[in-house]
Amino acid sequence: MRPPGQIWIEWLEDLRLRLTSPQGGGEERHLMRIFFLFLLGSVLLAATARAVEPSPAVPRFASLASDKVYMREGPTYRHPILWVYHRRGLPVEIVAQYDVCRKVRDADGTTGWVHASMIAERRTVVVTADKPAPVRRSDDPRGAIIALAGKGVIAKLDACEATACEIEAGETQGWIDKKNIWGVRVGEVFR
Numbered sequence: 001m002r003p004p005g006q007i008w009i010e011w012l013e014d015l016r017l018r019l020t021s022p023q024g025g026g027e028e029r030h031l032m033r034i035f036f037l038f039l040l041g042s043v044l045l046a047a048t049a050r051a052v053e054p055s056p057a058v059p060r061f062a063s064l065a066s067d068k069v070y071m072r073e074g075p076t077y078r079h080p081i082l083w084v085y086h087r088r089g090l091p092v093e094i095v096a097q098y099d100v101c102r103k104v105r106d107a108d109g110t111t112g113w114v115h116a117s118m119i120a121e122r123r124t125v126v127v128t129a130d131k132p133a134p135v136r137r138s139d140d141p142r143g144a145i146i147a148l149a150g151k152g153v154i155a156k157l158d159a160c161e162a163t164a165c166e167i168e169a170g171e172t173q174g175w176i177d178k179k180n181i182w183g184v185r186v187g188e189v190f191r
Contacts, residue, residue, distance in 0.1 A: 056121075058097055061183050062104075064090045065120035071112035075101035082112045089154045091124045091183030107182040123157040125167060125176075125183035133180035135172060139164040147172045149180075159191045160184055 064085055071083040075098040085106075095111070096103035102119055105111045107126050127133055132148035139161045149155070155167035155176075164175045165184055178184060 056094075059093055059095045061091055061093050061123055061185075062102075063120045063122055063124040063183075064088055064092060064114075065118050069114055069118045071104070071110070071114055073112060075099065075103070075113045079113065083110060087154065089120075089122075089124050089156075091126055091154070092119070093183075094119065123183065124154055125157050125165065125181040127151055127153040127155070127176070127180060128182045129180040133176055135167070135169075135174040135176050136164075137174055139166070139175045141177070143175070146174050149176060155181075157183060160188050162187075162189060 064087065067086055067088045069085040070081050071085065072079040073082055090106065092104040092106055092114075094102045095105055097116075098113075100116045101113045102116050103111065104114050104119070107128060127149045129149075129151060132150050134145040135147040135149050136143040137146050141163070149167075149169065153169055155169035157165060158168055158173075159166040160178070161175075164177050165181065166173070166175050167181075178186065
């Protein structure tokens with residue numbers, strides 16, 4: 001019995017002879033040429049599509065996409081695990097990118113590498129104030145307080161003005177002072 005590798009080698013050699021033979025294999029040769037042109041076109045199209053994908057700016061804020069995320073010492077699975085996060089939505093700052101890994105920093109300043117599939121581009125913030133932080137109806141610092149957010153609360157980030165950000169946590173939606181949260185830059189303003 002011939003080994004499987006030998007069978008493939010003989011099949012490829014037979015195909016090569018048919019394609020290069022002047023007296024035969026016309027239809028097979030035509031089909032193979034079409035197949036190879038299709039394959040070449042697919043590879044070129046994939047390479048072009050990948051080349052035009054813009055790389056998102058670094059640094060930027062994002063959030064953890066899973067309830068279990070491994071932070072590693074380096075950008076491969078061979079590097080030791082430094083930390084295991086168990087909080088989906090926890091904000092992180094992406095400070096570097098390498099292939100399919102992102103170097104992130106959390107609110108405590110811990111830095112390490114996380115696989116890109118574990119990162120969601122959805123912006124969130126975490127409350128860092130030692131005392132419960134007021135969540136107001138508007139961005140006016142004298143606006144009515146509608147809730148108090150305790151340290152460690154994670155909220156979706158909807159908008160930011162100069163000194164306050166609009167957040168959403170559970171059924172509560174309102175504005176919180178930037179000094180009470182982490183996950184947004186001091187001068188960042190957006191809607």
